Amino acid sequence: MAKKKPAESYADLKIVFEHEQELWQLLRLDPNSMNVVVRAQESGKERTLPFAHLPKSVKKKIRPL
16 A cells, blocks of 8 residues: 655745736645645635646746656
8 A cells, every 4th residue: 555645835935926817825735636735925815726737837846856
């Protein structure tokens, strides 16, 4: 059986990107489901997005290959 990896936190790195004409801050990455938790800069609401929806520049920062 495969081991589950713990979620990686990026809240302290202050990674900010634009998605749907809003600024979002990356909070956590769940490597098991490849989802990220982001928070809107203006409203403060949190949202879960698939890793594939992140801009390429952000992907390179958190998953350099």
